[in-house]
Amino acid sequence: MHHLTSEAIHQYAESYTSKEDELLYDLNRQTHLQTALPVMLSGHLQGRFLSMISKMIKPRYVLEIGTFTGYSALCLAEGMHPDGQLITIDNHPEQAAIAKAYFDKSPYKEQINLIVGKAIEVLNYLNYEFDLVFIDADKINYANYFDLVIDRVKSGGYILADNVLYNGEVLDPAQAGKNALAMHQYNQKISLDNRLENVLLPLRDGIMISRKK
């Protein structure tokens, strides 16, 4: 995946960040061996960040849009309230099968609900109030995902969106490809929404952290 910092800084940051547990390490490795685009996986540093955020919020209901092989879902699950539930959506059955196998090996087996389907269709029937949402699927639909979930995020809840700097391409929207342009438009939309306070964190490929007031 895109790193906006130098590889050396990234490695230094990883070396002073708590290690992944064995299950995550194995999933990271198997994702590299078994999938065509392992760069989609959040990875060690971002994974520990997601875990830390979740431990701060202690969410009861978490929504993830874009499971891939389940790495970030397992990281987000680490901070969940003991009765918490994490719903994660992906439209790719083979990747979802890998995720399911790892969820089943984890302590969160009973708390993670993996739904295979197109996110927009699934979001139309989901009926929860979320404390934490992680948007990490197809970039062109981020704004649609936001619009579909914002009324179902609790006041004081958070929406995180990954890849919002899109390898730095957002700096030049006129030259940006469609995904980078969608990220730039998402950043603009979010920054103008007075229901939110936002921090765009330049971690890895950029994470927009939005808190619903």
Ligand SMILES: C[S@@+](CC[C@H](N)C(=O)[O-])C[C@H]1O[C@@H](n2cnc3c(N)ncnc32)[C@H](O)[C@@H]1O
């Ligand atoms: C960047 S990966 C997610 C990575 C994962 N969150 C992690 O950090 O390990 C994006 C995922 O979104 C899924 N996806 C793309 N478009 C989708 C859609 N319309 N509905 C549901 N899932 C979708 C892809 O199949 C892919 O697994």
